[in-house]
Amino acid sequence: MRRITINPITRLEGHGKIEIFLDEHGNVANTYFQVPELRGFEQFCVGRPAEDMPVITNRICGVCPEAHHMASVKALDQLFGVEPTPAAKKIRELFYMAFFVTDHITHFYALGGPDFILGPDAPPGARNLLGVVRKVGIEVGKQVIDCRARNHHVIQMLGGRGIHPVAGVPGGWSKVVSAAERAEIETIASQNVEFALFTLKIFDQIVLGNPAYLDLVMSDVYHHRTYSMGTVDEQNRLNFFEGRIRVVDPEGREFLKYEAADYARHIAERVEPWTYLKFPYLKKIGWKGFVDGPQSGVYTATPLSRLNAADRLATPLAQEQFERFYQTMGAKTIAGRHQPVHHRLATHWARLIELLYAAERMQELAGDPEITSPEIRNIPQGIVGTGVGSVEAPRGTLTHHYVSDDRAILTKVNLVVGTTNNHAAISMSIRKAAEKFVHGFNVVEEGLLNRVEMAFRLYDPCFSCATHALPGAMPLIVSVRNHEGKTLKSFRRDG
Amino acid sequence: MSLRPKLSVYWASSCGGCEIAIVNLHEKLLNLDERFELVFCPCLMDTKKAEVEAMPDASVAVTLFNGAIRTEENEEMAHLMRRKSKLLVTYGACSFQGGIPALSNFHSRHDHFRTMYGENASLANPAQVSPRTRTEVPEGALELPAFYERVKTLAQCVKVDYFIPGCPPEPHQVWNVMEGIISGRPLPPLGSVIGAGTSSVCDECERTRATKVVPRFYRTYEVAPGPDKCLLEQGIVCMGIATRDGCGAPCPKVNMPCTGCYGPPEGVRDQGAKMVAALGSILDLGEYKGTTPEELTAKVEALLASIPDQAGTYYKYGAAGSILGGKTQ
Numbered sequence: 029m030r031r032i033t034i035n036p037i038t039r040l041e042g043h044g045k046i047e048i049f050l051d052e053h054g055n056v057a058n059t060y061f062q063v064p065e066l067r068g069f070e071q072f073c074v075g076r077p078a079e080d081m082p083v084i085t086n087r088i089c090g091v092c093p094e095a096h097h098m099a100s101v102k103a104l105d106q107l108f109g110v111e112p113t114p115a116a117k118k119i120r121e122l123f124y125m126a127f128f129v130t131d132h133i134t135h136f137y138a139l140g141g142p143d144f145i146l147g148p149d150a151p152p153g154a155r156n157l158l159g160v161v162r163k164v165g166i167e168v169g170k171q172v173i174d175c176r177a178r179n180h181h182v183i184q185m186l187g188g189r190g191i192h193p194v195a196g197v198p199g200g201w202s203k204v205v206s207a208a209e210r211a212e213i214e215t216i217a218s219q220n221v222e223f224a225l226f227t228l229k230i231f232d233q234i235v236l237g238n239p240a241y242l243d244l245v246m247s248d249v250y251h252h253r254t255y256s257m258g259t260v261d262e263q264n265r266l267n268f269f270e271g272r273i274r275v276v277d278p279e280g281r282e283f284l285k286y287e288a289a290d291y292a293r294h295i296a297e298r299v300e301p302w303t304y305l306k307f308p309y310l311k312k313i314g315w316k317g318f319v320d321g322p323q324s325g326v327y328t329a330t331p332l333s334r335l336n337a338a339d340r341l342a343t344p345l346a347q348e349q350f351e352r353f354y355q356t357m358g359a360k361t362i363a364g365r366h367q368p369v370h371h372r373l374a375t376h377w378a379r380l381i382e383l384l385y386a387a388e389r390m391q392e393l394a395g396d397p398e399i400t401s402p403e404i405r406n407i408p409q410g411i412v413g414t415g416v417g418s419v420e421a422p423r424g425t426l427t428h429h430y431v432s433d434d435r436a437i438l439t440k441v442n443l444v445v446g447t448t449n450n451h452a453a454i455s456m457s458i459r460k461a462a463e464k465f466v467h468g469f470n471v472v473e474e475g476l477l478n479r480v481e482m483a484f485r486l487y488d489p490c491f492s493c494a495t496h497a498l499p500g501a502m503p504l505i506v507s508v509r510n511h512e513g514k515t516l517k518s519f520r521r522d523g
Numbered sequence: 524m525s526l527r528p529k530l531s532v533y534w535a536s537s538c539g540g541c542e543i544a545i546v547n548l549h550e551k552l553l554n555l556d557e558r559f560e561l562v563f564c565p566c567l568m569d570t571k572k573a574e575v576e577a578m579p580d581a582s583v584a585v586t587l588f589n590g591a592i593r594t595e596e597n598e599e600m601a602h603l604m605r606r607k608s609k610l611l612v613t614y615g616a617c618s619f620q621g622g623i624p625a626l627s628n629f630h631s632r633h634d635h636f637r638t639m640y641g642e643n644a645s646l647a648n649p650a651q652v653s654p655r656t657r658t659e660v661p662e663g664a665l666e667l668p669a670f671y672e673r674v675k676t677l678a679q680c681v682k683v684d685y686f687i688p689g690c691p692p693e694p695h696q697v698w699n700v701m702e703g704i705i706s707g708r709p710l711p712p713l714g715s716v717i718g719a720g721t722s723s724v725c726d727e728c729e730r731t732r733a734t735k736v737v738p739r740f741y742r743t744y745e746v747a748p749g750p751d752k753c754l755l756e757q758g759i760v761c762m763g764i765a766t767r768d769g770c771g772a773p774c775p776k777v778n779m780p781c782t783g784c785y786g787p788p789e790g791v792r793d794q795g796a797k798m799v800a801a802l803g804s805i806l807d808l809g810e811y812k813g814t815t816p817e818e819l820t821a822k823v824e825a826l827l828a829s830i831p832d833q834a835g836t837y838y839k840y841g842a843a844g845s846i847l848g849g850k851t852q
Contacts, residue, residue: 030661048663056660064655064667067536067593070643071635076835080745084839085783090691091539108744179548188777190547191540191691195777198744203777254617295649299640302658302665308645315647321839429644436744436830441646520652 041406043207044478048457059069059177061455063305070441078107078415078436085428086192088445093192094127094183095421095446098269099428101196106289106429108408115401116200118393120212121269122357123186123193124419125390128268129220132331132383132416136227136376144235144376145422148418165228175223176259181511185209207400214394220387221345228349228380235377236356249464250372250483252320252456255310255327255448258337259420261284264518265336268420274337277481278322280367288418293428294442296325305450308444318456326456329424329449330487331378336368341381343388349381372457375486387409411436421446423487450487457483528584528704531563531575532614533604535597536624536674537590541615544691551698558705559584575607580803583607585704587687591624591843592675593740596668605681612700612717616690616784618677621843623690625674626835626841632672676844685711687718690784690840693770719769721789724781725753726770728763732756736807740829743780754780755805760830763789763836765798782838793846795837827828 031049045064051057069088076084082100086093098120105112112120134374145160161169168384180190186203187193195202205213235241255278262270275284288295297306298315309315309325316324327333341347354366357374361367369378394397411434418427424446431440461479543562558771562583563575565821592598603609607732616622617765627635635703638652639644659667677683687700703710703717711717720726732753741758748754753777754761762781763772767788774781787794830836838845 029585046664058660062665062667065536066635067671068627068630068635068639068670069623070631071638073574074638076626077742077832079742080782080832080835080839084626085625087538087690088544090538093538093540104744113633173549173552176546180547188779189773190694191543193772194707194779194782199777202747204781216529220543225710235525259682290642295645297643297645299648299652300656301652302667303577304654304667306640311647407747408744435831436742440585440638440642440644444645472806478629479839 041078048462048466050466054466056459056463056466059301059459059471060145061458062303062453063451064303066304070443073441074438076438077251078104078430078432078438081428081430081438081441082196083192084195085132085443087174088207088443090191092127092131092421092446094124094187095419095426096428097193097196098124098419099285099421099426101198101417102270102419103197103415103428103430105415105462106196106417107412107415107432107436109410109412110199110406110408113199113401113406114401115398116404117270117407118201118396118399119186119201119205119404122205122390122393123183123195123401124269125386125393126179126182126213126216128386128422129224129390130176132386133172133175133179134222135422136380136383136391137169138194144241145230152420163331164235170241171226175220178219178493182213182216185213187242191355197405197407202405204402204404205400208323210394210400214391217387217394221384221391224380224387225247225345231377231380238433245371245373245377245434249460249479250454250457250461251370251462252328252372253322253370254320254324254453255283255313255322256333256336257327257425258369259418259425260338263342264339265342266334266382267391268382268386269395270419273425275293275327276337278320278368278370280336280362280365284310288427291416291418291429291444292442297444305448305451307335308449309452313406315509317451319458320456326452328453328487329446330375330422331368331382331422331426332372332375335378335381337390339365341385343385343392346381346385346388349384353381361411370487373482423447424449440473454487455486456486527558527560529562529582530559531561531583531586531604531608533563533586533600533678535588535590535591535600535618536585537617537622537756539613540691541587541589541617544615544694544697547694549694549697555701557700572603575603578607580606581607581609585612586608587612589679589691590617591617591621592671592677592680593627594668594671596737597808598675598680601677601680605745611628611677611681612685612686612687613677613683614687614693616688616786616840619686619688619784619844621674621676621707622660622840625676625841625843626839629834632670635670645769674843675830685712686714686716688767689715690716691718691800693722693773694769697770713827716767716786716789719767719785722768723788724763724766724768724770724772724775724785725771726751727768728775728781730754736805738807738809742831748778750778754778755801759779760800760802760836762763762794764801765794765837768791782839787825787842794841795834798837 043060047060049057059314082097085100088096134448171503184190187195250465255275258277259267260274261267272285276284294311295308296311297308299306310327318510341350353464357369359367359369414431416429427444427448432438461483546637586604608803613619655669656669675761678778688822700718730753737758748757762783763781766781766783767785791797807824
């Protein structure tokens, strides 16, 4: 049997690795997506004071520390049995929206977007941020840098530091927002709304206006009918920051809706001996392997799945885009709600609709007079000893679960991070791409590499959380080896 | 051939925050690109290990090495980058002193695996499957790199020329270092800490100190400290006094204590030992005339009980490089 090893970041720098085995006819027999990294937060946080967790768990990921900080702080509210003040909840969410804007912008322009803006068949050397800038103009490139800079300024202002913030405390937030700061953030939020609308327009022109790209989005290579997960408010509107976790089935019917604290009743994690990363699935349905459909417990937690799980969006401009999205994708309405979209490349579009929502929500919060209230903290009066905190991280539902003794020293820590939710689905997309492009020992080199890379990118996988590679920066090396492991052929595609 | 000096940025066991600190140079990124040729940076570009191996020894002007040494693979890369680089610089707390991943040194490898794959709340693993370095699957064998028993610092593996501290290093300090190299000014003596000050965070902190003593310590969740007075003097265990300056003291600005990410100040071998000494001088043991040594010990112990995780507090970012080291196996 022959095998193909795809090592996104070569063996010795390896953070993610794909093995494709071919049968005697040279067709795909099986694929394995391995994560060869482990740091061990779930164990080494044991024995630490619970209140240190927002600062320690930041270091799970330098790309999305804000998401870990927030899930951690929410877990602490419960562990200490304290309700944050109304102003603190708003400051936390305002901070979180600034983070969402900068994160989604980075993905679209630097990481996932180049596949679309330049097209999957553009020379690989051009499919990067500089290529995007050449296509859409240097002025836009400057705007991307400005957008990241102004939102990191807000993150630092509210959170204390631009990377690895510190201001989250059980019962609230450690920093009061001054009137001048509020006014500055409001201006920044308006710029964000404008830039989000502009970005959606670019997507319209370049992707929706091009039949070839639209065909690719609608093709079956990246089509998986799985369950969709997302957090919704009491009106079933998408919420990144708080609410209940809703799962809809592949037809769009509500399958589950639960409080984050009950996550372990609904989600189970499978361990495979050949990868350090676990595979979460829906417990009620069970693990049926790397397959989709209503009988498989595989679900996704992505921008696309979040739109699928929500009935609508809570801000006006984003809601318009939401309706347009489901109409354009040809989703039918059943039982008063849209059917889910399962074309995974549509995740890029969904991410931009989320970007607009985050910008509009940031604007609402920055305009709220309560945001400058000095009432930012309630001091805990006791120790409950257990807490589950959950937010929507850019890459999926993030859950922190802590158990402590009666001095609030941690005894158990469990983390289910955004990208991990999608581990099985990413594996399936990789397999489908491999099956499509490998036939009778004939490896379509460029096609395979591009399409497998696109399968990664649409999930915006943050292996900083699972391993630590930055999303999207994934040069690929493929080796075709014989059954003794001897390399017969090797080729590469530069990122 | 580019005449710009070659720069490489490598990550071992890290979170990616050190790379984001470079991206957060924002418009200065373009200046960096003008002055250096980035030849190796797995995070941003596609140069493979084999290509680095093929480069002449000492041909890379500067390597910024971030991340701790957690696996055999990390250590192998440390040796390779040492050989290829004129200047090998630890970049960030993890390569400098172990960083947050080195909190792992207070636990065994066995405990890690038992928790993660054997006991966690959401696990469904009745057969107690655990990842292995080699697994036979029907189609062939799959391999994973082994997980070391202990996290090591870069300097525990290879000779290091300079040390940039911080988790992550603040972007303005990253720029200071790069600008210093660009300017051609003489570099500090080999072995120096660069991209930071030589004093303590207290020097950059705007809070006022009155050199008074405290009767007890509080954990951060217990009190909301006032905005002007020194946090340590308000009874919050702020590591600023035992931590190198250069960050601009951003944490106390938002009423949170320094947690020590810049490591010990100049001339201090061990951050925790420095902190213990500082705490000793600020603790108010009350009237001790006429108390027996036993009573005094009991008083000290009661006070120290308000700092429940001393190792994890004093060595949050430095367990691998500390004199404490970690849990004895």
